[in-house]
Amino acid sequence: MPDPLTFAIRVAREAGDVVRQGFGKVQRLDFKGAVNPVTETDTAAEALILARLRTAFPDHAILGEETGGSPWNVPGPIWLVDPLDGTNNFAHGFPHFCVSIGLMIAGELQVGVVYDPLRDELFAAQRGAGTTLNGNPIYVTSVARLADAFLATGFGYNRRVAADNNTRRLDNFLRRSQGVRRAGSAALDMAYVACGRFDGYWESSLSPWDLAAGVLLVQEAGGRCSDYTGETTRLHSGREVLVSNGLIHAEMLRVLREGPAAPHPDFPDLV
Numbered sequence: 610m611p612d613p614l615t616f617a618i619r620v621a622r623e624a625g626d627v628v629r630q631g632f633g634k635v636q637r638l639d640f641k642g643a644v645n646p647v648t649e650t651d652t653a654a655e656a657l658i659l660a661r662l663r664t665a666f667p668d669h670a671i672l673g674e675e676t677g678g679s680p681w682n683v684p685g686p687i688w689l690v691d692p693l694d695g696t697n698n699f700a701h702g703f704p705h706f707c708v709s710i711g712l713m714i715a716g717e718l719q720v721g722v723v724y725d726p727l728r729d730e731l732f733a734a735q736r737g738a739g740t741t742l743n744g745n746p747i748y749v750t751s752v753a754r755l756a757d758a759f760l761a762t763g764f765g766y767n768r769r770v771a772a773d774n775n776t777r778r779l780d781n782f783l784r785r786s787q788g789v790r791r792a793g794s795a796a797l798d799m800a801y802v803a804c805g806r807f808d809g810y811w812e813s814s815l816s817p818w819d820l821a822a823g824v825l826l827v828q829e830a831g832g833r834c835s836d837y838t839g840e841t842t843r844l845h846s847g848r849e850v851l852v853s854n855g856l857i858h859a860e861m862l863r864v865l866r867e868g869p870a871a872p873h874p875d876f877p878d879l880v
């Protein structure tokens with residue numbers, strides 16, 4: 610049996626080649642929901658990853674976004690695969706997306722790999738061994754106040770109909786931080802927290818394949834991951850996630866619990 614981290618890195622690069630070659634050549638866009646697109650590249654990249662996994666780890670369970678599979682919380686080893694995270698970006702020629710592969714064993718993440726094929730940036734983590742970007746160790750930032758923080762978020766595929774579609778929280782964080790980006794790839798948002806490009810990220814209505822690799826990248830880079838109450842027990846379901854450098858976590862949790870926001874008290878004169 611191959612080493613899982615080495616394997617995940619190799620397969621993420623291989624799937625990344627498929628994604629890079631498909632970029633700008635989308636022939637046909639199908640929809641899994643009103644605003645949830647899927648392309649031939651999503652399907653092709655997932656087929657490649659699953660074929661490699663089945664050969665290398667025939668006894669392991671798999672949950673892939675396009676093919677489904679086992680429930681994420683099976684007791685044994687399970688691979689959580691998002692072959693193309695950022696499909697909306699990909700489909701519109703917006704160059705920001707990745708391949709995300711995570712391995713969980715008995716509910717604990719062991720390996721996480723996120724690969725951005727356009728920038729050739731490979732983020733990798735193994736439990737207890739830290740996080741790397743293209744082989745070099747990376748760490749979360751030391752920004753200690755939300756007022757100094759640069760954040761990311763996203764809006765789930767239920768955003769047209771959900772009573773709570775994250776716009777109120779966006780308002781709350783916009784008024785209290787240095788800025789909020791919605792770049793369109795949850796896995797890269799978390800990889801960017803791990804390497805210090807963002808200080809924190811929150812989103813709800815995700816799925817286990819969106820989260821698995823990114824959560825481990827952040828944890829192993831020294832950050833903290835929880836749901837909006839600060840708990841970790843239901844984190845991997847994807848229902849809601851807050852990841853941060855750890856230092857601003859409590860402040861972000863407070864904002865997530867808030868009602869409609871008011872101007873930041875440090876800047877009363879700004880309109």
Ligand code: IPD
Pocket residue numbers: 674691693694695696697762763764765766792793794795796812814815819
């Ligand atoms: C989506 C992206 C996006 C997030 C969505 C995800 P997909 O994944 O990560 O940033 O806001 O909720 O579902 O569909 O492109 O793999």
Ligand code: CA
Pocket residue numbers: 691693694695795818819
């Ligand atoms: Ca995704």
Ligand code: CA
Pocket residue numbers: 651674691692693694695696
């Ligand atoms: Ca996807």
